[in-house]
Amino acid sequence: MDEQRFGVWVTGDAYERYMGRWSVPVAERFVAWLGCADGLRWLDVGCGTGALSRVVAERCRPRAVLGVDPSRGFVASARAGAPAAARFVVGDAASLPARDAGWDVVGSGLVLNFLPEPGAALAEAVRVVRPGGLVAAYVWDYAEGMELLRRFWRVAVAVDPSAAEVDETRRFPVCRPEPLRALWADAGLAEVAVAPIEVATVFGDFDDLWVPFLAGQGPAPAFVAGSDPTVRERLREALRADVPARADGSIALTARAWAVKGRRRATGWSGPSIA
Structure with a gap:
């Protein structure tokens, strides 16, 4: 993630209230899908507040x-209460602070589209993973499967057409x-596979859903924060009318991510499989 370009992603607490609360369930399903053995060296690229790293360390x-x-804000959040097996550093996905072929698994959670x-x-990930090692990632299905954001942008464009940009x-x-599969294949990775990961996203009430949009962190909250107060109120009420509230006021939506994995070709390498 380029902090200069996407500077709205800087504060761990705000991210956790907005999208981070779903990060651990998605990471758990992703790690289970990878099915890797114990005792491996994992590199988490674009680790954010550390959800994927924590799941790996615990599972x-x-x-x-x-x-x-x-x-730096995300790294500070990740370090707070981090498992003993995990450490976190500030660094760039395009120039990883890691030696060639030094890692068994290189993973990335919910960040690839922001790069x-x-x-x-991805070329950097291939560089640092060992021959036969795994390179994997997952991203939200913004177009169809991420129900909260699909509903948000639908009403936002209706209220203010400039939201389409x-x-x-x-x-x-x-x-x-298909784009994920093509990206992994173009990187020269073998045994490429793609799979959906779905999680429930349940909000206690509409405020639980809406208030995180006011923090200005992330594309949708940044749009809300930058809107005229009148537009913001119209958007709030349009979204309230659009989401399906249950009798107790709670709102149950779903979120889908797409996961992709591939293995660095092991030409001339005869080590053990890691999955």
Whole structure:
């Protein structure tokens, strides 16, 4: 994640209230899908507040986990209460602070679409993973499966047509199965596979859903924060009318991510499989 370009992603607490609360359930399903052995070295690229690293540390008995993120605020949040097996550093996905072929698994959670050059970041991941090692990632399905944001941008464009310019459902074409598969294949990775991951996103009431949009962190909250107060109120009421509230006021939506994995070709390498 380029902190200069996407400077709204800087504060761990605000992110956790907005989208971070769903990060652990998605990471758990992703790690289970990878099915990796214990005792491996994991590199978490764009680690954010550390959800994927924590899940790996707790579920996979790793030899080591290193999380890398350009946001000092996120790295500080990740370090707070981090498992003993995990450490976190500030760094760039396009220039990873890691030696060639030094890691068994290179993973990335919910960040690939925010990178200015996903292909360059993927090339870096291939560089640092060992022959036969795994490179994997997951991203929200903004176009169809991320129900909260799909509903938000639909009403936002209806209220203010200028929202179409920053609509995540249109901005991130890489967040679909075929573009992800093609990106991994173009990087020279073998055994490429793509799978959906779905989680429930339940809000206690409408305020639980709406208030995180006011923090200004992330594309949708940044749009809300930058809107005229009248537009903001119209958007709030339009979204309230659009989401399906249950009798107790809670709102149950779903979120889908797409996961992709591939293995660095092991030409001339005869080590053990890691999955």
